[in-house]
Amino acid sequence: MSLPVSKQKALYEWKLYFFIIPSLLLVAVFAYWPTLSAIYHSFFRWGGGDNKEFIGLANFSRALQDGVFWGAFLTIAILVVANLFKMIPSIAMAVLIHRLRSERWQYWYRVLVVLPMIVPSLVTLFIWKFFFNPNMGALNSFLDLTGLKSLLIAADKAFGWGGVFLDGIPTAWLGEPALVIPALIIWGFPWLGAVGVLIFLAGLQSIGTEVYEAADLDGVTPFQKFLHIEFPLIMTQVRLMVVLMMIGTLQGYGLQFLLLGEDGGPGGRGMVPGLWMFNRAFFAGEFGYACALGLFLFAFILVLTMINNKFIRVEK
Amino acid sequence: MSAQTQSVGKKSGREFPKHLAIWLILGLELLPFYMMLQISLKDNPTFIANTWLPSLPRDWVWGNFLHAGKLILPFVANSIVVSVSGTVGCLFLALLGAYFFARYRMPFSQILWGLFLLLMLLPGIANIVTLFALLKTMNLLNTLWALIILAISGGQVFCIYVLRNFIEEIPRDLFEAAEMDGASHFAQLLNVVIPMSGPIIGTLAILQFLGSWNDFLMPLIILRDPELFTIGVGLIYLDGEYVKQWGQIMAAFFLASVPLIIIFLFTMKLFVRGLSSGAVKG
Incomplete structure (x- = not known):
């Protein structure tokens, strides 16, 4: 802990304040000011320039009735559920690495898990966009090659997906x-997820050898081991990752923007709330309205962050 | 690495299925990377005829890299300028700030600390809209300065938070000894704090660099002139305008990754550690 100082000492050390001034200025101008400005401008019809017109709560009432905006939350709900399942490979990978006996392999697998990070996330997204390409994409050629395509066609006919x-x-x-x-x-x-695997591994670290030995004596199967020994011990990490995932999914829109464009793709099916805010501001020029939409998102994320801080981080 | 040896199975035969499963997942995970590399050396007809396997070395189309280089290297250069100055500036100011909080509890420092902590809680989601207007008034639109300043200010809260805890762990005697020798606070920062916090500074630097390198939404709304494009905008621009020669595009993707590959090779350990701590950032 930093030492409390007496008045005299503080007066003598007044120059120390110069150390904090630059950070403080930057944070005030580029973090606090934009937030306050967003609250202020949400009451205006504003195009981002000097002209603005006070319209009271009109932006908010419009946002409450905005079908695109609330429809986008449905998309988010679907993505959140999907992302829950998408955590399984990371958990499995962490457990697999942890169960290895060789410390050296454990280390090298960690490095390999992190390796994909050397490709900028943007590039990974673009490569996937290319995989999805109808004519040249790897996904279609994989489906043709393995015959999975005919399976999908049959399913389409059977379940009436509409061609x-x-x-x-x-x-x-x-x-x-x-x-x-x-x-x-x-x-x-x-x-x-590299971060996920590393965090789960950190949680698993607390399991001692004797627990496994006892389990082996009882003839426990590998899956039971996971269910009764490993999973309960990484519950804290899992909860942390779930909340972080929810926050990330709710506020992210770069993925949708890159893959589908500012309108959320055909029929706007990929529209998410953040993208709609971005779209309104930078493609429709409705900055005031975008501020109001942003504040709704702000409130939702704030609640999630508080839950995270109150119930999850404390236990760590 | 605090990995301790675990004896899970008794026979080494039990290890093999685990290795196999790990390699299977890793192989699928690295598939996009593999595709990028092998397609970057093909032209379109070769790629259509042979999607999955790399072509023979004598058929490699090195010209792809020549074309891609011409297109993408200016963007890479801009990105390097932004990410390096952003990271260095961010850590320099964060070190100063963290030193202020860690060294003494000065009057008002509790309040100031609260101001920083509050930002860890407040979502910045709506800021992109008003930041744009702010940068417009400051005449910073369409400049790399805007991105550098945003990178510096964006990292302050997290870096100060981490560094403060770290500096407080440094034995007080070291500071007092330096003070006896007449060292100013800045000299103490240079000669006591920095030598002792190499790994943590490195870890934070990697996180900041990665964040800045991967950013594309801010550059997209800030930059207009193609000469100023960072790779984020540059790649979006290529994706939209370029006649699709996939080999050249993949070569461009690879070149955009080279700086990160170089950093990774030299700082593998810090990379692994940085990402574990990265989640705290939320």
Whole structure:
């Protein structure tokens, strides 16, 4: 802890304040000011320039009735559920690495898990966009090669998906409204999150050898071991990752913007709240309205962050 | 690495399935990377004829890299300028700030600390809209300065938070000894704090650099002139305008990754550690 100082000492050390002034100024101008400005401008019709017109709560009442905005939350709900399942590979990977006996392999697998981070996330997204390409994409050529395509065509006919998958016609993953959300879920397969794996591994570290030995004596199967020994011990980490994932999914829109464009793809099926805010501000020039939309998102994320801080981080 | 040896199975035969499963997942995870590399050396006809396997070395189309280089290297250069100055500036100011909080509890420092902590809680989601207007009034639109300043200010809260805890752990005697020798606070920062916090500074630097390198939404709304594009905007621009020669595009993707690959090779350990601590950032 830093030492409390007497008045004299503080007067003598007054120059120390110069150390904090630059950070303070930056934070005040580029973090506090934009937030306050967003609150202020949400009451205006504003195009981002000097002209603005006070319209009271009109932006908020419009936001409450905005079908696109609230529809986008449905997309978020679907993505959150999907992302829950997408955590499984990371947990499995962490458990697999942890169960290895060789410390050296454990280290090198950690490095390999982190390796994909050397490709900028933007590039990974663009490569997936290319995988989804109807004519040249790897996904379609994989489905043709393995015969999975005919399976999908049969399923389409059987369940009445309405001709999403057709024989002889390349599937337009990002061009077909019904496939937009599946594409948003599939991308990044097998969904290994480097940060997730490392955090789960940190949680597993607390399991001692004797626990495993006792389990071995009882003839416990590997899956039971996971269920009764490993999973309960990483519950804290899992909860942390779930909340972080929810916050990330709720505020992220770069993925949707890059894969689908500012309108959320065909039929706007991939529209998420953040993208709608971005769209209103920078493509429609409705900055005041975008501020109001941003404040709704702000409130939701704030609640999630508080839950995270109150119930999850404390236990760590 | 605090990995301790665990004896899970008794026979080494039990280890093999685990290795196999790990390699299977890793192989799928690295598939995009593999595709990028092998397609970057093909032209379109070769790629259509042979999607999955790399072509023979004598058929490699090195010209892809030549074309891609011409297009993308200016963007990479801009990104390096932004990410390096952003990271250095951010850590320099954060070190000063953290030193202020860690060394003495000065009057008002509790309040100031609260101001910083509050920002860890407040979501910045709506800021992009008003930041744009702010940068417009400051005449910083369409400049790299805007991105550098945003990178510096964006990292302050997290870096100060981490560094403060770290500096407080440094034995007080070291500071007192330096003070006896007449060292100013700045000299103490240079000669006591920095030598002792190499790894943590490195870890934070990697996180800041990665964040800045991967950013594309802010550059997209700030930059207009193609000469100023960072790779984020540059790649979006290529994706939209370029006649699709996939080999050249993949080569461009690879070149955009080179700086990160170089950093990774030299700082593997810090990389691994940085990402574990990265989640705290929320």
